[in-house]
Every structure is written in C-alpha cells, then in structure tokens.
Amino acid sequence: MVQVDLHVHVAGHGLAPMVRAARRAGLKVLGVAEHVFQFRGGRELVPGPALEGPLMEVGDYVARVRLAGGDDLAVRLGIEVDYRSGLELRLAEFLKPWPWDYVLGSVHDVDGRDIALVPDGDWPSHWAGYWRLLEGAAGCRLFDAVSHPLRLAALQPYRPADLAERLAALAELAAARGVALELNTDDLMVIPELQKTLLAACARAGTGVVVGSDAHHPRRVARAFGEAARALAAAGIGEVTAFSARRPEAVPLG
Ligand SMILES: [Zn+2]
Ligand SMILES: [Zn+2]
Structure with missing residues (x-):
C-alpha cells in the first residue's frame, strides 16, 4: 500500500476536507502542494493559468498547513511551482522565506502556451520544448x-x-541531481503503460519516486493508489520518497 500522497491542492475546497479524506484513505503522510500561481506574489511570476480558488497569502497557507495533521497523519508543507526558463532566480527569491518541506517543479506550458494546445500541430517541436523544460526543472536545483x-x-x-x-535520460539526470520524479495517479489512469515505462526508468537509474494524486477535490485524494502500488511493485520499487525540511525520506510500501 502507498501511504504517502504528496500532491494535493486546497485552493478549491479548503485544507480540512483534504486532511479528512487522507485519514479516511489510511495515509500516513499528506503533502499539500498548492500552485505557485494561487499566491499573491507567485501569480505575478506565473500569471497564465486560471485561478482555482481565491488568491491566497503564502504566510496564511504556511501557518494553516503546519498546524494540520497529528500523530496519525503527518501533513507536509509543499508547493507546486511552474518551471519557466529564465525565471529561476525570481522563483528562488519567492520560495526563500518559507519553511517548505518540499517543492514540486512542474511544466504546464511550453513557450507560454498550455501544453495541450499546439495551434500549428507541430508536435515534434512541441515535445522537444517540453523535454527541455522538464530537464531544466530536474537540473535547476529549485x-x-x-x-x-x-x-x-x-x-x-x-x-x-x-x-x-x-x-530514461530524464530519470538519470534527476537521479544525478538528487531529484525525485512523480508517479502521478491522475495520469496513471490515462496512460498506465507509459507510467510503467517511467517507473522502469526510475528503477534502472535509482531515481526517487514520489506518488501524488494531484487531487483538487477531497474525493480524489489517494485516488488509484492500489494501481500505483501494483505498478511500483511490478517495477521492483519497494519504497516511495517523502520530504521533511527539504530532506528526502524513504517510506516503504506498506
Ligand atoms: Zn501540475
Ligand atoms: Zn498539481
């Protein structure tokens, strides 16, 4: 059983319902990783995506997440930050004052366009741009x-x-930089075979694997974690990665 979900959002439905859902799902660790663009100060850096709830103050978010959970459920303070080439220093400045347990880097757009939208249908160069950003995210040390x-x-x-x-190259780069890659269970439901290719690459390279549901609703917390556990076991991976104060910790599959 996977007992760690390191990727849930609270802007739409609030923190308490997500924590209740994590307890119901029998998780031991819940990581809250709200989008950088949901925060005042973060939205100025990453202005593109649609808001998923009211704009938040980072300080309020940090205080609320750090008070959540208890002995039965550890709640970790994370954030999901859009990686954009050239923005690294400003993102680092934004992140610096706060006591994050971990920071997720993600790619939601290529050259300012949502990754799902390719007006000219040029998929090969779109993918090339996408890989460049993923490699940038894995290598930038943010x-x-x-x-x-x-x-x-x-x-x-x-x-x-x-x-x-x-x-395979991404998994090797991530392993060399001490960066984990995510088994996203939202994507696992859509492209199970490719997620297995990703896990096999991580197993070969020794890359840490984070599991995240990417839940934006309490019903989605720990979604498809049974499938995730089976995919991890099939790849020969016996533990997942969690973080505390920016240090990775291995959590065995229960
Ligand atoms: Zn994302
Ligand atoms: Zn997300």
Whole structure:
C-alpha cells in the first residue's frame, strides 16, 4: 500500500476536507502542494493559468498547513511551482522565506502556451520544448521532485519516437541531481503503460519516486493508489520518497 500522497491542492475546497479524506484513505503522510500561481506574489511570476480558488497569502497557507495533521497523519508543507526558463532566480527569491518541506517543479506550458494546445500541430517541436523544460526543472536545483513528467502524453495522443530514451535520460539526470520524479495517479489512469515505462526508468537509474494524486477535490485524494502500488511493485520499487525540511525520506510500501 502507498501511504504517502504528496500532491494535493486546497485552493478549491479548503485544507480540512483534504486532511479528512487522507485519514479516511489510511495515509500516513499528506503533502499539500498548492500552485505557485494561487499566491499573491507567485501569480505575478506565473500569471497564465486560471485561478482555482481565491488568491491566497503564502504566510496564511504556511501557518494553516503546519498546524494540520497529528500523530496519525503527518501533513507536509509543499508547493507546486511552474518551471519557466529564465525565471529561476525570481522563483528562488519567492520560495526563500518559507519553511517548505518540499517543492514540486512542474511544466504546464511550453513557450507560454498550455501544453495541450499546439495551434500549428507541430508536435515534434512541441515535445522537444517540453523535454527541455522538464530537464531544466530536474537540473535547476529549485525543486525536490518533478511532478507529472508524462502530463503531455496524458493530454494528447502524439508520441515522439524516442519517448522511452528521453524518459530514461530524464530519470538519470534527476537521479544525478538528487531529484525525485512523480508517479502521478491522475495520469496513471490515462496512460498506465507509459507510467510503467517511467517507473522502469526510475528503477534502472535509482531515481526517487514520489506518488501524488494531484487531487483538487477531497474525493480524489489517494485516488488509484492500489494501481500505483501494483505498478511500483511490478517495477521492483519497494519504497516511495517523502520530504521533511527539504530532506528526502524513504517510506516503504506498506
Ligand atoms: Zn501540475
Ligand atoms: Zn498539481
């Protein structure tokens, strides 16, 4: 059993219902990783995506998440930050004052366009741009883990011919930098075979694996974690990665 969900959002439905759902699901660790663009100060850096709830103050969020949970459930303070090339220093400045347990880096757009939208249908160069950003996120030292590295494959049917090789290279780069990659269970439901390719690449390279439901609603917390446990076991991976005060910790599959 996977007992750690490191990727839930609270902007839409609040923190307490997500914590209740985590307890119901029998989790031991819940990681709250709200989008950087949901925060005052963060939205100025990443202005594109639609708001998923009211804009929040980072200080309020930090205080609320740190008070949540208890002996039965550890609640970890995270944030999901859109990686954009050239923005690294400003993102680092934004993150610096706060006591994060971990920071997820993610790619939601390429050249300012949502990753699902390719007006000219040029998928090969779109994928090339996507890989560059994923590699940038894994290598920039801002992040503890890169979330949903296969999101572009989950959103559309085009597959580059070298996808398995690029995933292997990403897993190797991440392992070399001490960065984990995420098994995103939202994507696992859409592209189970590719997620297995990702896990095999992580197992070969020795890359840490974070599991996240990407829940934006309490019903989705720990969603498809049974499938996740089976996929991890099939890849020969016996533990997942959690973080406390930016240090990785291995949590065995229960
Ligand atoms: Zn995301
Ligand atoms: Zn997310």
